[in-house]
Each structure stands twice: as structure tokens, then as C-alpha cells.
Amino acid sequence: MRGQERLTNPDKNETRKTRYFSDFALRHMKEMRVLAKGGALGKENAEWRNVSEHCLAETVGADILAEALGADREKVVTxxxxHDWNKRTEIETMTQHGAEEGYKEVTANGERLLRDYGVPEDVVTLSQSNILxxxxxxxxxxxxxxAKIVYFIDVITSGTKFVGFEERLRLAAQKPNTVELSEGFRSTYGGKSLLQVQAEASPLIQKGLEDLLHLEPGTLIDFIMRKLEERIQTY
Known part of the structure; x- marks a missing residue:
């Protein structure tokens, strides 16, 4: 019945989706306040709202994986x-000082501020696991x-959509700032760029997660989407 309802009444399904994500955000107001401090929430930051929406969508996907895999959901969600709470500052600083130097400056300062805001050290470290x-x-x-969950959910999330890591990396390779930043990792990665390392690591990490969940190869995103739909339909 619910499946038929989605076809005949898409507006109602969108309402359920909005309710679910709103409720999820309300249950994590402490973290949402940090996003506001980073300039990603609030009426005065409307043009940066896409950052908070991205973080929220990514977090729901991570929570689904953490629940299914028996991981520490609270740490993963936080x-x-x-992970992108100061994305606005990052983009502005990278534009001003260059991608590599700007990223280093903002990352170090962002981690310090998270500690000042009372985020536990292990969670601060975990929040940076999207970069190997x-x-x-x-x-x-x-x-x-x-850490695998934090990495994987970031490498498959484009905006608020879950896509294959191949597509996510293809889109990233079209952004000049991202390419510049990627090239800056060659000294860290023994000559390889960030995008190259992500292209090599992502299929291995995905396969490992699929094996743990007894899923067929290449079906992890479908699993996340199916579980998300189940959550939405309870609202």
C-alpha cells in the first residue's frame, strides 16, 4: 500500500521525508548549533544552507550504516x-590563499574550535576520516x-544525493579548487593525488562493508536508500 501511495501521492511522501529529516535534525541540536557557528545555518546564512543540508543527508546515511554494522552510532552521527561544519570558511580561505594552504589552515583551526566547543577528541579525529x-x-x-563509514558516506554523497563513488569523484575532478587540493596531497601519498587514492580505496572499503552486511557487490547504496525509505515511511 505504501509503495502504491508513493506513486499516486508523491507530495505526501515528500512531506514524510521532510518530517523525518527535520526530526533527525531536532534530535541533534547540539551539532546543528555548531553548523550555525560555522555559518551554514540561520537566516543570515541562507546562501550556505546547502552545506547544512549536505551534512544532514550524509549523516542520515552514515547512521543507517552504523546501525546495520553495529558501530558507535553516536560518534558516527556527531x-x-x-565534518563540513566550517565549509564556508574553508571555501573562502582556499579562494584567498589557494586550495592547499587554505585547506591546511582551516582544518587545523577547525579542529581546535571543535575542541573548544566541547566535541570529544576522538570524535574530532573521526570527523576528519573522510580524508585518508x-x-x-x-x-x-x-x-x-x-572511520570506514565516515569515509565511505562522504565519497558517495554529492549534495544531498547518494551516488556511486565513481560519479562523485568524476564530479570532483571537474572542480578546479578540488583538483588543486588533490594535487597538494602528492607529498602525503607518495606521489599520488587525493583523487587517485580515493579511486583506489573506495572500491575496497565498499566491498568490505558489503561483505560485513552480506550484500551483493555494488549494492551498498541501494541498501542505504532502501533503509532510508523504510525510515521515512514511518512518518
Whole structure:
């Protein structure tokens, strides 16, 4: 019946979706206030609202994975909600000082501010797991499950949509600032760019998560979308 209702009354399904995401945000007001401090929420920051919407969508996906995988949901949710909390400052600083230097400056300052806001050290570290620390395959495979979730959900989220990591990286490669930043990681990754490392790591991490969930290869995003739809339909 619910499936037929979605076809005949799409507005009602959108209402349920809005209610679900609004309720999720209300249940995490502490983190949403940090997003506001970063200039991604509030009437005066309307042009940056897409950042908070991106963080919220990504967090719901991460929460679905954390629940299914038995990971620490609270830590994962907080980390993902805050992973781009100062994206506005990051973009403005990268524009002014260049992608590589701007990113380094904002990342260090952003981590310090999160600590000042009372975010636990391990969650601050986890929030940065969307950027892999090395180009070593064994390091990727040995990441804690929470870090794998944070990494994977970021590499498949474009705006508020979950897409394949191939598509996400293809879109990223079309952005000059992202390419400049990616090139700046060659010294960290032994000559490889950030986008190259992500292209190598993403299928391995996805396969590992699919194996843990006993899913067919390449079906993890479908799994997330199916679980999201189940949540929405309860509203």
C-alpha cells in the first residue's frame, strides 16, 4: 500500500521525508548549533544552507550504516554532522590563499574550535576520516568501522544525493579548487593525488562493508536508500 501511495501521492511522501529529516535534525541540536557557528545555518546564512543540508543527508546515511554494522552510532552521527561544519570558511580561505594552504589552515583551526566547543577528541579525529591519512592499502583495510563509514558516506554523497563513488569523484575532478587540493596531497601519498587514492580505496572499503552486511557487490547504496525509505515511511 505504501509503495502504491508513493506513486499516486508523491507530495505526501515528500512531506514524510521532510518530517523525518527535520526530526533527525531536532534530535541533534547540539551539532546543528555548531553548523550555525560555522555559518551554514540561520537566516543570515541562507546562501550556505546547502552545506547544512549536505551534512544532514550524509549523516542520515552514515547512521543507517552504523546501525546495520553495529558501530558507535553516536560518534558516527556527531562526526559526520560536523565534518563540513566550517565549509564556508574553508571555501573562502582556499579562494584567498589557494586550495592547499587554505585547506591546511582551516582544518587545523577547525579542529581546535571543535575542541573548544566541547566535541570529544576522538570524535574530532573521526570527523576528519573522510580524508585518508595514507595511501597504504593495509591502512585502509584496518581502519575502525566508524572511520570506514565516515569515509565511505562522504565519497558517495554529492549534495544531498547518494551516488556511486565513481560519479562523485568524476564530479570532483571537474572542480578546479578540488583538483588543486588533490594535487597538494602528492607529498602525503607518495606521489599520488587525493583523487587517485580515493579511486583506489573506495572500491575496497565498499566491498568490505558489503561483505560485513552480506550484500551483493555494488549494492551498498541501494541498501542505504532502501533503509532510508523504510525510515521515512514511518512518518
Amino acid at each position: 562526526a559526520v554532522l560536523l 591519512k595514507s595511501a597504504n592499502r593495509n591502512d585502509w583495510l584496518n581502519l575502525p568501522i566508524e
